[in-house]
Amino acid sequence: MRSSILNVLRKNQGEYISGEEISRQLMVSRTAIWKHIRALKQDGYLIEAHPRRGYCLSELPDLLLPDEIKNDLSTQVLGKEIYWFDSIDSTSNEAKKLAAAGCPEGTLVLAEAQCTGRGRLARGWFSPRGKGIWLSVVLRPPFQPYDAPKCTLMTAVALTRAIRRATGVPCGIKWPNDILYNGKKVVGILTEMSAEMDAINYVVLGMGTNVNIAADEFPDELAGIATSLAEAAGRPFCRKTLLKEILAELETVYLEVSRSGFDSILKEWRRLSVTLGQTVQVVGPDKQFSGLAVDIDASGALLVQTDGSLETVIAGDVSI
Numbered sequence: 001m002r003s004s005i006l007n008v009l010r011k012n013q014g015e016y017i018s019g020e021e022i023s024r025q026l027m028v029s030r031t032a033i034w035k036h037i038r039a040l041k042q043d044g045y046l047i048e049a050h051p052r053r054g055y056c057l058s059e060l061p062d063l064l065l066p067d068e069i070k071n072d073l074s075t076q077v078l079g080k081e082i083y084w085f086d087s088i089d090s091t092s093n094e095a096k097k098l099a100a101a102g103c104p105e106g107t108l109v110l111a112e113a114q115c116t117g118r119g120r121l122a123r124g125w126f127s128p129r130g131k132g133i134w135l136s137v138v139l140r141p142p143f144q145p146y147d148a149p150k151c152t153l154m155t156a157v158a159l160t161r162a163i164r165r166a167t168g169v170p171c172g173i174k175w176p177n178d179i180l181y182n183g184k185k186v187v188g189i190l191t192e193m194s195a196e197m198d199a200i201n202y203v204v205l206g207m208g209t210n211v212n213i214a215a216d217e218f219p220d221e222l223a224g225i226a227t228s229l230a231e232a233a234g235r236p237f238c239r240k241t242l243l244k245e246i247l248a249e250l251e252t253v254y255l256e257v258s259r260s261g262f263d264s265i266l267k268e269w270r271r272l273s274v275t276l277g278q279t280v281q282v283v284g285p286d287k288q289f290s291g292l293a294v295d296i297d298a299s300g301a302l303l304v305q306t307d308g309s310l311e312t313v314i315a316g317d318v319s320i
């Protein structure tokens with residue numbers, strides 16, 4: 001009922017509509033309408049109430065609320081269930097709990113702020129309130145556990161395409177999971193999985209997109225290495241619009257790899273990569289070296305040509 005009332009107000013945004021008219025259209029009591037309107041106002045919707053004229057939605061909140069995301073969402077799988085938090089430790093922690101409890105594939109967890117956002121290699125993730133898209137998605141992919149690392153590559157392709165389309169910022173992918181603009185990170189992806197030997201229970205894709213963070217808002221240790229889309233473009237972006245693009249693109253690539261495998265996504269990854277063709281420094285679990293990043297193989301591993309050999313990098317930190 002809440003979303004039906006919101007839809008009526010949305011259709012008449014900026015104009016008054018009487019409680020009587022809403023009650024007639026939705027066949028609900030005026031007391032129930034009033035209660036829902038009060039809850040919507042508490043969530044940040046600016047709704048004016050006038051004793052004779054009724055209700056007027058004057059402003060939508062700049063929040064990633066489920067009602068806002070579901071409106072006009074073009075996806076079939078992603079976003080069937082959406083959990084939103086004003087502040088949370090980590091959206092990926094919450095998504096893993098929901099996944100373990102059996103939530104449907106495509107469940108999203110969004111937060112305005114994360115107090116202990118997590119990155120790869122036990123690093124933190126700076127997640128200030130309302131300035132980015134801090135999102136985790138639960139998938140239950142049909143492929144084998146050894147294919148799960150390619151989910152990261154698939155996600156990087158989807159995010160890069162969506163960001164380029166929605167903002168025009170010409171970002172590119174740094175192996176395996178960073179999206180960079182001008183050498184600085186705008187997006188980080190954290191892929192986590194629960195699996196048996198031969199089947200995946202769930203994958204949680206955690207995505208952090210720096211949307212409207214000003215350069216001087218980054219902590220000192222990130223100043224030289226991170227940036228935001230707003231800094232890159234010189235103007236702020238609507239997070240809701242960008243999020244809907246990201247979800248649509250992620251669903252497209254996910255359905256494609258589920259149907260036909262990873263070949264075309266790996267090709268697209270190569271096209272969008274800023275790592276290939278560069279000299280890279282690799283800090284792996286057991287050794288460090290530098291060389292020319294020449295390709296990725298069919299499993300998504302990075303191939304680095306050193307003086308003496310062709311190294312296959314499965315994990316670790318790669319800097320350009």
Ligand code: BTN
Pocket residue numbers: 089090091092093114116117118119120121123125127133134135136177178187188189190206207208209
């Ligand atoms: C990295 O670059 O190291 C990965 C960063 C991933 C950050 C996102 S923000 C949403 C989700 N929740 C988390 O705690 N981490 C991921």
